[in-house]
Amino acid sequence: MALLAGDLDDFSASVLTLPINPGIISFTRQQLLFEEELRRDDSDFLDKIDPGTPVKAFLTDCRKHRELIRSFDMDHVLNTGYRQLSSGQCKKLLVLQQVTEGKDVIIIQNPYDGLDRQSCQELDRVMEKCIENGIQVFTLVNSPKDIPFWCSHVGYFHRGQLARQGEKHTVLSGISKPAADFNSDWTPLFSQTTQNGDKTAIPLVRLRNGFGGYGDHILFSGLNLEIFPGDHILITGRNGCGKSTLLNIITGDNSKCYANDLSIFGRQRGSGESIWEIKQYMGIVSPALHRDYHVPSSTLQAVVSGFFDSIGLYRKVNVQQLETARNFLHIIGLADRETTPFRNLSHAHQRLVLIARALIKQPRLLILDEPSQGLDDLNRNRLMELMLEIATRRLATILFVSHREDEHHPLFRQHINLEQFATR
Numbered sequence: 001m002a003l004l005a006g007d008l009d010d011f012s013a014s015v016l017t018l019p020i021n022p023g024i025i026s027f028t029r030q031q032l033l034f035e036e037e038l039r040r041d042d043s044d045f046l047d048k049i050d051p052g053t054p055v056k057a058f059l060t061d062c063r064k065h066r067e068l069i070r071s072f073d074m075d076h077v078l079n080t081g082y083r084q085l086s087s088g089q090c091k092k093l094l095v096l097q098q099v100t101e102g103k104d105v106i107i108i109q110n111p112y113d114g115l116d117r118q119s120c121q122e123l124d125r126v127m128e129k130c131i132e133n134g135i136q137v138f139t140l141v142n143s144p145k146d147i148p149f150w151c152s153h154v155g156y157f158h159r160g161q162l163a164r165q166g167e168k169h170t171v172l173s174g175i176s177k178p179a180a181d182f183n184s185d186w187t188p189l190f191s192q193t194t195q196n197g198d199k200t201a202i203p204l205v206r207l208r209n210g211f212g213g214y215g216d217h218i219l220f221s222g223l224n225l226e227i228f229p230g231d232h233i234l235i236t237g238r239n240g241c242g243k244s245t246l247l248n249i250i251t252g253d254n255s256k257c258y259a260n261d262l263s264i265f266g267r268q269r270g271s272g273e274s275i276w277e278i279k280q281y282m283g284i285v286s287p288a289l290h291r292d293y294h295v296p297s298s299t300l301q302a303v304v305s306g307f308f309d310s311i312g313l314y315r316k317v318n319v320q321q322l323e324t325a326r327n328f329l330h331i332i333g334l335a336d337r338e339t340t341p342f343r344n345l346s347h348a349h350q351r352l353v354l355i356a357r358a359l360i361k362q363p364r365l366l367i368l369d370e371p372s373q374g375l376d377d378l379n380r381n382r383l384m385e386l387m388l389e390i391a392t393r394r395l396a397t398i399l400f401v402s403h404r405e406d407e408h409h410p411l412f413r414q415h416i417n418l419e420q421f422a423t424r
């Protein structure tokens with residue numbers, strides 16, 4: 001991706017022709033945009049929260065592209081600041097930015113990751129149209145399942161080599177399923193006692209007539225939620241319906257947690273508890289955490305930081321904590337990268353490290369907001385295998401947000417479609 005995007009400095013090639021000034025849609029670009037917005041954050045000067053550059057400022061000729069913007073369900077956020085967008089909306093904005101700018105070449109990484117079903121269909125429609133209009137579209141995917149129908153040719157990389165290339169059907173018919181090349185045994189990582197699945201136990205989360213939103217804007221309401229140990233929950237719903245907001249209310253990262261009738265681990269929110277007391281029993285992975293984790297830190301430190309819920313490591317750690325973190329790195333296949341700066345890992349490897357970071361303290365509640373974004377089939381399957389292992393052994397209770405239907409596993413005993421509680 002970096003080579004195609006013109007971002008790679010350290011490489012050699014005897015012949016190389018790259019597209020000039022292509023439109024890039026990737027996690028890295030999304031991250032750069034976010035960091036740029038953080039640099040421009042004027043909250044301190046304004047004496048109020050600076051929401052960031054409004055969406056419409058990223059787009060060329062909004063009027064002309066009104067239908068396109070509407071089809072992506074982005075017309076109602078044109079005046080919203082970039083930092084207030086949901087993760088799927090950030091991705092859609094990047095797509096709209098490149099398409100409205102009229103690029104000749106578009107390179108899009110993992111096109112469907114983070115998008116709801118309707119947006120995936122819309123993206124397909126838009127890309128098909130771009131191709132009809134002579135725009136060249138390259139896409140990079142981690143799974144043959146994610147190859148869009150509009151691709152005519154495929155290049156297949158295997159172990160760092162371009163192993164096959166040519167017409168889609170010919171290439172795909174010659175690809176065999178790659179064998180797993182990592183340690184599959186999670187057993188050494190879990191020592192805690194089993195959580196019982198007893199309905200008479202105190203619920204981990206109880207939300208009565210719950211609502212969520214920002215300021216006066218309410219996204220969802222009337223939500224009743226009771227999560228007992230072992231009641232793993234899948235949360236779905238279109239981009240921007242409030243899934244991350246709900247999770248943030250549960251984790252205490254959204255101030256509506258105080259306005260709600262909410263108890264966590266048997267304790268009513270707003271009864272004097274600190275956010276850290278609550279968080280010590282939670283392991284969290286989310287697009288926002290991934291976005292915010294941009295401090296200098298080694299890969300090993302990033303995993304260890306999970307013991308303290310910190311972004312970066314600012315405490316002394318003991319030998320046992322380091323040993324546990326190394327075990328995790330071994331399991332996720334990154335043992336040889338412990339000194340590599342976290343930010344220098346690929347996006348997918350960063351994700352795996354953040355998952356290990358969430359698991360390291362063996363949380364009672366494991367909150368995973370689209371954890372598999374950017375992972376290839378092997379690691380995605382591996383992640384689901386781990387979820388099953390956690391569920392079977394009752395090691396933690398899982399709250400899982402995913403747009404991918406192949407991740408809607410029967411292990412999730414409850415399913416909340418948040419759209420059903422939408423106020424819009």
Ligand SMILES: Nc1ncnc2c1ncn2[C@@H]1O[C@H](COP(=O)(O)OP(=O)(O)OP(=O)(O)O)[C@@H](O)[C@H]1O
Nearest residue numbers: 084085086087088089214239240241242243244245
């Ligand atoms: N700090 C904020 N201030 C104002 N509005 C916000 C803020 N954060 C998010 N929003 C808005 O709230 C809505 C819900 O955002 P949220 O991130 O909860 O959606 P989501 O369901 O998780 O979406 P996605 O599937 O894209 O991740 C979005 O329309 C977003 O623009």
